Amino acid sequence: MPDGHIHIIAFNIPYPANYGGVIDIFYKLKALHKAGVKIHLHCYQYDRPESAELNKYCESVDYYPRKTGITAQFSRKPYIVESRQSADLLKDLIDDGYPILFEGLHSCFYINHYALQGRLLIYRECNIEHDYYYNLYKSERKIVRKTFFLIESLKLQLYEKHLRYSNKMMVLSQTDRDYLAKKFPDKDIVYLPGFHGNTEVKSLEGKGEYVLYHGNLSVSENALAAEYLVKEVFNDITVPLKIAGLNPSESLKKLIARSQNVELIPNPSQAEMEALIANAQINVLVTFQATGLKLKLLNTLYNGRWMLVNSKMLAGTGLESLCEIADEPALMKQKLISLFNTEFDQSQLLARAEILQKRFSDDVNAKKLIEEIWGK
Numbered sequence: 001m002p003d004g005h006i007h008i009i010a011f012n013i014p015y016p017a018n019y020g021g022v023i024d025i026f027y028k029l030k031a032l033h034k035a036g037v038k039i040h041l042h043c044y045q046y047d048r049p050e051s052a053e054l055n056k057y058c059e060s061v062d063y064y065p066r067k068t069g070i071t072a073q074f075s076r077k078p079y080i081v082e083s084r085q086s087a088d089l090l091k092d093l094i095d096d097g098y099p100i101l102f103e104g105l106h107s108c109f110y111i112n113h114y115a116l117q118g119r120l121l122i123y124r125e126c127n128i129e130h131d132y133y134y135n136l137y138k139s140e141r142k143i144v145r146k147t148f149f150l151i152e153s154l155k156l157q158l159y160e161k162h163l164r165y166s167n168k169m170m171v172l173s174q175t176d177r178d179y180l181a182k183k184f185p186d187k188d189i190v191y192l193p194g195f196h197g198n199t200e201v202k203s204l205e206g207k208g209e210y211v212l213y214h215g216n217l218s219v220s221e222n223a224l225a226a227e228y229l230v231k232e233v234f235n236d237i238t239v240p241l242k243i244a245g246l247n248p249s250e251s252l253k254k255l256i257a258r259s260q261n262v263e264l265i266p267n268p269s270q271a272e273m274e275a276l277i278a279n280a281q282i283n284v285l286v287t288f289q290a291t292g293l294k295l296k297l298l299n300t301l302y303n304g305r306w307m308l309v310n311s312k313m314l315a316g317t318g319l320e321s322l323c324e325i326a327d328e329p330a331l332m333k334q335k336l337i338s339l340f341n342t343e344f345d346q347s348q349l350l351a352r353a354e355i356l357q358k359r360f361s362d363d364v365n366a367k368k369l370i371e372e373i374w375g376k
Helices: 020-034 052-056 087-093 129-139 143-165 174-183 220-233 250-257 270-279 295-303 329-340 346-359 362-374
Strands: 005-010 038-045 060-065 100-103 121-124 168-171 188-191 211-214 241-245 262-266 282-285 306-309
Touching: 005 020, 005 087, 020 038, 020 100, 020 295, 020 362, 038 087, 060 087, 129 143, 129 220, 143 174, 168 174, 168 362, 174 188, 211 220, 211 270, 220 241, 220 250, 220 329, 241 270, 250 262, 270 295, 282 295, 282 329, 295 306, 295 346, 306 329
Parallel strands: 005 038, 005 100, 038 060, 100 121, 121 168, 168 188, 211 241, 211 282, 241 262, 282 306
Antiparallel strands: none
16 A cells, blocks of 8 residues: 555535445545545535544545535536535645545546546445436425436436546445446446444344334335335234334324334434344335445344345345345235244354455455555
């Protein structure tokens, strides 16, 4: 590792690390810092305050205002890209020759800028963004937001071609690697699982008394998954379900209130969420799109008991042996009832530890990232 300096452009301030994309960034910072890398972090700021916590892991931390508003929405570029531009950022990047890691398509406004030619430019894929936004379009009910998601999906699909200016791509799942390899056959595309902060498997042995579904409930995909569980899976079984997450809608609150065996826990603290995951008998996770790696899946495998998921949640992860899988409500009900009466024992815990610590350790993957950038 020559001088070990790197620029990392984050689409948001990655602390607190309480949702998918920023979880990956924050724990990547910690792991790289631990390995001796000198990080120059650049954050777009719009809904979070500056964080002193980030100074512990970075040589420098700079903040740039995100240019939200109607003007950015009328650009040819996707709104998530157009609203993240800053002349100050570009100036900071061209002051030296360090590698640059672009976190997500969101942060790629300058990836094709002539002033960065000849630099090592690394794209960190979070999602196949146009697929992600198209699925948001399909699950959204409000017409204005639905229209925005569809237009954004089309813009993202067109903008994806700019990734050809990167030298290397780091993807979260094998499924996404296969997609990008077809689009960019001449690019070096590396599978690098998400960073998550867990250092050991802490799943409790024994039995819990409820099933848990958790997620950011203000995201339409997660709200749709919660509704699916209430209406299609827990509608005629007595197994108790707790649904926990941020900012549930009024319609979801009313739906849950009508169900006798479903309880809503809105806006739990981090400590509450950790306790809910650890003490559940079963953590059930459902998604309707198969891009990226759902970091809540990894976190729950490290900290929860039985995992029941649909196959899209596992796409490209290689974690099938650690989860029970059901894609139809009838089979999901059957497995819920069976797992609810089955103790989680040490053999399950050891099987998880063997796979997770070998393939998903933050330290192991930080070393892999360092080798990809600076060589062995």
